[in-house]
Amino acid sequence: MSAGLPVESTLTDRFQTTVPYSVRQALRLGKRDKIHYTIRPNGEVVLTRAASHENDDPALAPFLDFLARDLTAHPERLRALDAGLAHRIRTLVSAVEVDLDAPLAADDE
Numbered sequence: 527m528s529a530g531l532p533v534e535s536t537l538t539d540r541f542q543t544t545v546p547y548s549v550r551q552a553l554r555l556g557k558r559d560k561i562h563y564t565i566r567p568n569g570e571v572v573l574t575r576a577a578s579h580e581n582d583d584p585a586l587a588p589f590l591d592f593l594a595r596d597l598t599a600h601p602e603r604l605r606a607l608d609a610g611l612a613h614r615i616r617t618l619v620s621a622v623e624v625d626l627d628a629p630l631a632a633d634d635e
Contacts, residue, residue: 549573558587 535543545555553575555561560576597604
């Protein structure tokens with residue numbers, strides 16, 4: 527096995543890091559791509575690009591990119607949520623319990 531190209535990055539206080547450019551390039555990673563970690567018995571960790579999911583909404587990533595660009599280009603368009611509307615939303619959803627980790631039900635269920 528070849529030694530490969532050594533690359534390193536630094537962890538922040540919140541245990542976050544920037545994936546170095548050479549690693550992003552080698553894995554063909556773009557914004558919002560996922561990284562898969564394989565932890566080997568000897569403690570070695572292998573990073574690979576996570577497989578995309580067939581059921582992912584193909585419009586979501588471009589839409590989120592559009593929003594990010596628009597918010598950056600036009601921050602003056604941001605408006606505070608009206609207090610009355612915020613109260614109405616809280617009232618409408620106050621009894622609704624949501625598990626954000628639960629899978630979404632299929633349309634035919």
